[in-house]
Amino acid sequence: MTPFRHRHVLGIAGWTREDILQVLDLAETFREISERPIKKVPTLRGRTVVNLFLEPSTRTRTSFEIAAKRLSADTINISDSTSSTVKGETLLDTARNLQAMRPDVIVLRHSASGASAFIAQQVDAAVINAGDGLHEHPTQALLDCATIRKHKRPGATDLAGVTVAICGDIAHSRVARSDVLALCTLGAKVRVAAPRTMLPVGIEALGAEVHDRIEPAIAEADVVMMLRIQKERASGPGLFPNTREYSRYFGLGSRAAALLKEDAIIMHPGPINRGVEIDPAVADGPRSVILDQVTQGVAVRMALLYLVGGGFQEL
Amino acid sequence: MAKPCIVLHGGRVIDPALSRDSISDVLISDGRVVAIEANLPPPAGATVIDARGWVVAPGLVDLHVHLREPGQEYKEDILSGTRAAAAGGFTTLCCMPNTVPVNDCRAVTELITRRAREAGLVHVLPVGAISQGLRGEALAEIGEMKDAGVVALSDDGKPVMNGELMRRALEYARTFGLPVVQHCEDSHLAAGGVMNEGPAATRAGLRGQPPAAESAMVARDLELLAWTGGRYHVAHVSTAASVRLVREAKRRGLAVTCEVTPHHLTLTDEACASYDTSTKCAPPLRSPSDREALREGLADGTIDCIATDHAPHAAQEKELEYDQAAFGMIGLETALSLGLRLVAEGVLTLPTLIERMTSGPARAFGLTAGSLRPGAPADLVAFDPVATGTVDRARFRSKSRNSPFHGWQLPGRVLMTLVDGQIVHEASRG
Numbered sequence: 001m002t003p004f005r006h007r008h009v010l011g012i013a014g015w016t017r018e019d020i021l022q023v024l025d026l027a028e029t030f031r032e033i034s035e036r037p038i039k040k041v042p043t044l045r046g047r048t049v050v051n052l053f054l055e056p057s058t059r060t061r062t063s064f065e066i067a068a069k070r071l072s073a074d075t076i077n078i079s080d081s082t083s084s085t086v087k088g089e090t091l092l093d094t095a096r097n098l099q100a101m102r103p104d105v106i107v108l109r110h111s112a113s114g115a116s117a118f119i120a121q122q123v124d125a126a127v128i129n130a131g132d133g134l135h136e137h138p139t140q141a142l143l144d145c146a147t148i149r150k151h152k153r154p155g156a157t158d159l160a161g162v163t164v165a166i167c168g169d170i171a172h173s174r175v176a177r178s179d180v181l182a183l184c185t186l187g188a189k190v191r192v193a194a195p196r197t198m199l200p201v202g203i204e205a206l207g208a209e210v211h212d213r214i215e216p217a218i219a220e221a222d223v224v225m226m227l228r229i230q231k232e233r234a235s236g237p238g239l240f241p242n243t244r245e246y247s248r249y250f251g252l253g254s255r256a257a258a259l260l261k262e263d264a265i266i267m268h269p270g271p272i273n274r275g276v277e278i279d280p281a282v283a284d285g286p287r288s289v290i291l292d293q294v295t296q297g298v299a300v301r302m303a304l305l306y307l308v309g310g311g312f313q314e315l
Numbered sequence: 316m317a318k319p320c321i322v323l324h325g326g327r328v329i330d331p332a333l334s335r336d337s338i339s340d341v342l343i344s345d346g347r348v349v350a351i352e353a354n355l356p357p358p359a360g361a362t363v364i365d366a367r368g369w370v371v372a373p374g375l376v377d378l379h380v381h382l383r384e385p386g387q388e389y390k391e392d393i394l395s396g397t398r399a400a401a402a403g404g405f406t407t408l409c410c411m412p413n414t415v416p417v418n419d420c421r422a423v424t425e426l427i428t429r430r431a432r433e434a435g436l437v438h439v440l441p442v443g444a445i446s447q448g449l450r451g452e453a454l455a456e457i458g459e460m461k462d463a464g465v466v467a468l469s470d471d472g473k474p475v476m477n478g479e480l481m482r483r484a485l486e487y488a489r490t491f492g493l494p495v496v497q498h499c500e501d502s503h504l505a506a507g508g509v510m511n512e513g514p515a516a517t518r519a520g521l522r523g524q525p526p527a528a529e530s531a532m533v534a535r536d537l538e539l540l541a542w543t544g545g546r547y548h549v550a551h552v553s554t555a556a557s558v559r560l561v562r563e564a565k566r567r568g569l570a571v572t573c574e575v576t577p578h579h580l581t582l583t584d585e586a587c588a589s590y591d592t593s594t595k596c597a598p599p600l601r602s603p604s605d606r607e608a609l610r611e612g613l614a615d616g617t618i619d620c621i622a623t624d625h626a627p628h629a630a631q632e633k634e635l636e637y638d639q640a641a642f643g644m645i646g647l648e649t650a651l652s653l654g655l656r657l658v659a660e661g662v663l664t665l666p667t668l669i670e671r672m673t674s675g676p677a678r679a680f681g682l683t684a685g686s687l688r689p690g691a692p693a694d695l696v697a698f699d700p701v702a703t704g705t706v707d708r709a710r711f712r713s714k715s716r717n718s719p720f721h722g723w724q725l726p727g728r729v730l731m732t733l734v735d736g737q738i739v740h741e742a743s744r745g
Contacts, residue, residue, distance in 0.1 A: 196486035196543070212490040237480040240487065241447070241454045249458045 004307040008120045009128040011136035012181040020182055021157060024146050026303035027296070033070055034298055044073035047309050050098055051077045053109040053130070054085060059270050059294060060130050060139070064107050067301035073104075073309065091115060092122060099123040105309045108132070113174075126308035134174055134233065139304060140269050141178035143297040144225070145186060147289055150296070151265050152222050160187035165217040166208070167193040167250065168227030168277050171200045172234065175269045176227060180206045193217035195250060197239035214250055219259050225267040226252050226278045243276050253279045265289045320344045321736065322357045326366030326697060330373055331670035332677075332686035341371055343693040346736035350689055366697055369730060370665070373673040374406025374437075374694035375651065376685050378496075378574055379471070379550055379622035381643070382408070382439070385426060386415025391627035391714050393427065396647070397436035398712040399625070401740035403647040404696035404729040406437050407677075407684040411471040412444040419444035419455035424463035436739045437732075438684065438694070440466045442496065445484045449473045452480070454487055461491045466680050469496035471550055472597075474532060476502055482539050489545035494572070494680055496548045497536055499557065500598060504528035509638055511584040511599040519588045521637060526605065529598055530556035537564045540571060548679055549573035551624050553598040555608030562617040572679035574622035575609050577646055577653035578719065580662075582606075586719060592633045592640035593719040596626070613671060614663045620676035621668075623650045627715030645713050652725035655700055659726055665700065693736035702728040 005019055012020070033041055049068040053061045061077065068075040080086070084094060091110070098106060103125045108116050113133030120127040131137040145159065152162050164183050170176045170192045183190045184207035192203055193211040204210050211217040218224050229246065240246045247253065252266065257279070260266075266278075266288045274280045283290060321343040328339040328351055340355040341348065357363050377400065383391040393410075400408050410427065412418035418427060424441050431439030443465035444455045449472070457468060468488050475481045475497060488495045505528040510516050512523025533549055537560060540547045552558060552573045564571045578596065583603045586594045594600060601609075612618040626643025633640050654668045663671070677685030687695060708721040732740035 195490045196545075197483050197490075199486075237446075237477060237483055238453045239483060241456045241458075245456045245458050 007308060008116070008126055009138055009304055009308060010116050010120060011129060012138045012141050012178045012185070013136070015182070015185065017158065017185050020142065020145060020185060023142050023300060023303050023307065024149060026306065027146050027299040030302040030306070031299040033302070034295070039070050040072060041070065042072045043306060044068065044071035044309055047073040047104040048102070049073045049075045049105045049107065049305060049309065050103045051075060051107045052083070052094070052098070053077070053079045054083060055080065055109050055111045055131065057109050057130070059297070060109065063294070063297040064130065064301050067298050068305055070298070071302055071305055073305065091119065095119045095122050099125065105305060128304060128308065131174055134172055134177070136178045137174040138178050139297070139301055140175050141182040142304070143293055143300040144179055144267065144269070145182050146296040146300050147267065147293045148188070148223055151289055158186040159183060162188045162223065163191070163221045164188050164223040164225060165191045165193060165214070165221040166225045166227065167214045167217060167252070169198050169229045170194045170203060170227070171198045171239070172230035173227050177206065179225065180208045184208070191217040191221065195240055214252070214256060215259060218252075218256060220261060221264055222261065223265050223267060224252065224260060225269070227269065228271060228273050228277060247276050251277050251279065252282050254281060257282050260287070267293055269293070319736070320358055320361040322355060322361050322363045323366040323371050323697065324363050326369040326371035328371045328687070329666050329669050330687045331666050332373070332674035333688055336666050341687065341695070343733070343736045346693055348687045348689050348691050348693050351687060364731070368699065369697045370700050371695060371697045372669045373685050373687050374696050374732065374734065375404045375672045376407040376676040376682065377405050377623050377625070377647065377650070378409045378620060378676045378680055380408045380410050380625040380647065381413065381627065382410040383627060384414065384430060385423065389714070390629050393430045393439065394434040395712060395714045396625070396627070397431065397434050397439065399645070399647040400437045401732045401734070402712045402729060403649070404651045404698060404732055405647060406694035406696065406732060406734045407440065407682065408437060409440045409442050409466060409680065411442050411469060413449060413472045417444050417449050418442070418460075419447050419449070421456065421459040421463040424460050424465055428464050437734050440464070440682065442467045442469050442471070444468065445470045445475055445495065446480060451475055451477055454480075454483060457487055457493065458491055461493055465493070466682060467494045467496050467548065469498065469550065471496065471498045474498050474500045474502055478535060478539065481536060482543055485539060485543040485545040485547065489543065494546035494548045496550050497532065498550050499529045499532040499536070501528045501532050504531065508599070509595060510587040511601045513584060513602050515584040515588055519590070521587065524599055526554040526556060526601065529554050530560060533557045533560045537569060537571060540564070540569050541567070544570075546570045551576050551579065551598055551622065552609065552612070552618060553579045553601050553605060555605045558608045558612035558617055562612065565617065572619040574620045574676070574679070575613055575618045576624045577621060577650045578644060580606065580609055580613065580621070580657060581653050582719065587637075590637045591719060592635060592637055593644055593717045593721075595637060595640050595642055596624070596644050597642040610657070610662045614667065618671070619679045620671050621650065621654060622676060623647055627713055628717050629715060633717050644717050644719060645711070645715050646718070648711050648713065649706055649718060649720050649725065651698065651729060652727040653720070655727040656725055693733055695733050696729060697731040699728045699730055701726060704728055
């Protein structure tokens, strides 16, 4: 098996097509483990994975924990309320103390962009970025790629020819940044759509086609990914008048959904704000693969833990 | 019922959008301009109006009026305001959102357009608020208002002081294809001022507003515009510095337009020394050198259009100490004459004046109005450019009387105004 080129998983930036495909292909072999009655293999027995989540998370933290446990690693979860950061400890001290206990992998979720890269310089453990500020959320992008490949390019290697529209609060979305990078690297055509207040300056330089209305972005798209408005990251006078107008013009309601291709799939990294960026009927409808993204997430994270956590070859 | 077929015969037809200035007949049928040609044979049954000696032009377009309805109908309402407009030769008005309640949502926009339809005189295109309640805090429901018919956005009367809100407004408005109109006035710099800061204010002992209160905000907004893209329109420019900034910005290729009022082109801050509160307006009347710069800017096209900032106020709001009186003056019924006075003074040619009152403003807001091209709605004005008359505030159609031009001898007389081929104003004979 080809050795993995990266010691850490800090972001999709700098990853090649082969790096991404290596994770996706490996994830496919891991997917089956979660379907077994005994959902556990000894691959990472004796390894220690620390989930350091200094920002709220349900999906990602649980996904990493399940992924690690299915590979037989020992997992420790530290969340914002249980960490010493509430006592005023700096991230650097927290990381050094964790390092002193010799973990093999630290999975970090942090509100500051660059936090994972900062920690990676300070510890011997492999660091997996589970979301840092507005910067990247690489494991989400990889699970999104896995989901899209499964539904839109079954049997194929990359995502050539697939058009993906990412709609919503692009400015505050680390998912959007990682997705644009990963999808473009795999040959997909990526559109981002948001009111101009939510389009970060220079997003087109990442390879996306920019739209300020969702209609032209979602028309003829194979995949529509809706993003939540990240109110907690906004400041000042606000980027839109109110959720009523936002949902009317930028949400995926029945009116906008009627513009979609028959076989388009609908994705959302979660958490969903029902009735704001997506109507319940659309989120729960037949084209939605939102929950399958979550399923793919476990397999992708198993693959990543395996690749950077020093797993054995035999499964 | 089919609208009547009309031929305006033998007038001097000036339509700058068509580069036309010639003695021609204008054939109007079913509310639209059908043809403009010399010696058109009138169709059977057509009403022929002898327009010889008249100027026939596209109906005037005013990007900046306060119709005061809803909420302040004691000052003006949509019916009285549009009557004044028709009498002044205007066929399209853009009305500012500082009504009560503020036009910051679909419901108010729809009320205004419905009331204008009921009045049935001139086209009224509402301007929506930038911020909810004009409070300068959060964006108004701009998408919804656009769908309801607003053609631009402004917090007019209240400058958008918060630079971030202005930035977001430019971005959000761009999303919906609307220009953002700014009343440029740094409210801290202007606080307490009732006229222009300068020798005239010093002599009068009135507190002044420095010209930089305006131009500093123009400069800030132009930098924001350069960063965000979008379209930006400076309401009622009044200082030489503002004109210079807009001229430079246009040279840089920014999508900026601006307007000037007839009163800033005509009067200076010397007029305030009389303590006549009809001279009190925002922005204030400026110095003679500012007025000169405005005239130059209008002539060279830096200033895209004349807009009245028609701001009716009741007597009790003006018959006060200068410090206490409301800001603003009416202008719909004197604008064309004040423009013709500039033509008489050689400031600009008659076709240029008409351009600045028709296709100039239409272009600034992206309106289809302002031209007599065949197929266009027959919105037009016919006027006698030389007849002089005395401005008499008792004869204004507006409900308000706050004009500093009462008693002035001015050239020009609006003879007839047509909207969609219907005569909405006709001067009494004699």
